Amino acid sequence: MFQADGRLLSEDLQSPAIDSDAGRRALALTRSFFTDRLVPPNTSTKGQYVDETFPSGTIAMVFAGDFLLADLQQNVKSFEYGATFLPRDRRAAADLGGNAVVATKDTENPEAAAKFLQFLADEQNMADFCAKTNVLPTRTALAGRELAFAERPDLMELYVQQAEAIAPGDVAQVTAPQFGAINNVLIEQLERAFVGKADPGRVLADMSTAIEQQLK
Amino acid sequence: MVTELARPEAAATARGPAASARRRRRSAAVAYLLLAPNLLLFSVFMIVPLVWVVVLSLQSYSGFGSAEWVGTENYTTMAQDPVFWRAALNTAVFAAVTVPLSLALGLGTALLLNRHVPGRGFFRGLYYLPFVISGVVIALVGKWIFDEQLGVVNRVIRALGGSGVGWQSEGVPALTSLIVMIVWARLGFVMVVYLAGLQGVPGEYYEAARVDGATPWQQFRYVTWPLLRPTTFFLVVLTVIESFQVFDVVYVMTRGGPGNATQVLVTYAYATGFDSRRQGYAAAIGVVVYLVVLTFTVLWWRVQRQRGAEAAP
Numbered sequence: 001m002f003q004a005d006g007r008l009l010s011e012d013l014q015s016p017a018i019d020s021d022a023g024r025r026a027l028a029l030t031r032s033f034f035t036d037r038l039v040p041p042n043t044s045t046k047g048q049y050v051d052e053t054f055p056s057g058t059i060a061m062v063f064a065g066d067f068l069l070a071d072l073q074q075n076v077k078s079f080e081y082g083a084t085f086l087p088r089d090r091r092a093a094a095d096l097g098g099n100a101v102v103a104t105k106d107t108e109n110p111e112a113a114a115k116f117l118q119f120l121a122d123e124q125n126m127a128d129f130c131a132k133t134n135v136l137p138t139r140t141a142l143a144g145r146e147l148a149f150a151e152r153p154d155l156m157e158l159y160v161q162q163a164e165a166i167a168p169g170d171v172a173q174v175t176a177p178q179f180g181a182i183n184n185v186l187i188e189q190l191e192r193a194f195v196g197k198a199d200p201g202r203v204l205a206d207m208s209t210a211i212e213q214q215l216k
Numbered sequence: 217m218v219t220e221l222a223r224p225e226a227a228a229t230a231r232g233p234a235a236s237a238r239r240r241r242r243s244a245a246v247a248y249l250l251l252a253p254n255l256l257l258f259s260v261f262m263i264v265p266l267v268w269v270v271v272l273s274l275q276s277y278s279g280f281g282s283a284e285w286v287g288t289e290n291y292t293t294m295a296q297d298p299v300f301w302r303a304a305l306n307t308a309v310f311a312a313v314t315v316p317l318s319l320a321l322g323l324g325t326a327l328l329l330n331r332h333v334p335g336r337g338f339f340r341g342l343y344y345l346p347f348v349i350s351g352v353v354i355a356l357v358g359k360w361i362f363d364e365q366l367g368v369v370n371r372v373i374r375a376l377g378g379s380g381v382g383w384q385s386e387g388v389p390a391l392t393s394l395i396v397m398i399v400w401a402r403l404g405f406v407m408v409v410y411l412a413g414l415q416g417v418p419g420e421y422y423e424a425a426r427v428d429g430a431t432p433w434q435q436f437r438y439v440t441w442p443l444l445r446p447t448t449f450f451l452v453v454l455t456v457i458e459s460f461q462v463f464d465v466v467y468v469m470t471r472g473g474p475g476n477a478t479q480v481l482v483t484y485a486y487a488t489g490f491d492s493r494r495q496g497y498a499a500a501i502g503v504v505v506y507l508v509v510l511t512f513t514v515l516w517w518r519v520q521r522q523r524g525a526e527a528a529p
Contacts, residue, residue: 042364042384046473058365104280184492188299188476195385195474
């Protein structure tokens, strides 16, 4: 969607923006993976993870986040593998991934919560955590710093470059407070388009209505 | 004399009820004292969560911040929610297929292993094994067998020249794979209960039937089956209740997919409560499951009580 230069939510993040030309293009392309039998049919949004099918050699390519490298290193035994950038349409884009750590303002122990968040976001702690678990840091202070990644540091360089395509506007949409519920809408509706053989136009319209309900 | 005789009697009648009431109170106090640890655990882990779920079902709550009171809105939303009805239908179909299937196979196995066959103890243990294994392990075995790409079944089919079955990408095969695993897991328990039932059937009945010239099928039809009726009824109720509570195997094997083809009530409640974070709505689904299970439990309890009353002299 972002690669097609589309938006999931409007600029003010108050309404859905997915039922658009970019949305139709993005859905048609991803749906064609299934209709043209380019991907195993059981790898749709509710299906199986691909971290077993790639190491077994059943599929030749996989969209895999940096966090999967440790598993791949352990499980890929019979071939060598490399990585390249994500495909692009109008622009390059990447997903931030991960989940947000949240403390509510009404928490009973605000000081302890703040201290814990500070501990998690501490520059050195984040650097150590990211290096050991093979994920990219979210602190801008760590952007230029070279981390000693535990697995495939050669590929991690590429992941760092790909992450440069993460645009703040995209991040704002996938970190909206309602994104958890919206993500569930995406899972349900995309499954209909990918394996349910539902009409893509209908799916986009239903997706838009369901996202609107979540934003209320 | 009369008064003298009357006095102790009067004293006894006056002391009697009071003393017996005291005795009753004391024995009740001891009984409650002994029950206290159980009652405490039952209240903490059953009553409190149950009341909590009912209260939560009347609220809109995401798990963060404060809840908002919405009355019966969750229930009215549920009545119009097609996914809920799909999950309810799937659960009913699931129960309608797995219950008779597990009972038939369990009874067949029990009949077989009630005879003097070599390695009887080993086979009884082998069939019972899946029942004591965690549901997640059962599901992982199911994934290993039925995975569309890497599973044993599809590998065999492909080796024989076929194209494989869409165990995760097509609704009917997905539901079939779940039914197979659940029936396999439940078979041992049904077998053991039937074995206990079979051992309660007096051998004289079979002797009498054989003297009358009954064939093995007639012995089963007119002796075994009628005498196993209470066992069968017990198993039907229990397995129906279990079918309405199924979660782990479905969640691990199909996550309710493809689409909502294998979505059952509990997986839908989980997805609603923890993926969509609509915990009030998820609690309302939980209340519906609870009411269905309660209905079957009351039905079982009433029939058992009726039978007990009929059996009493």
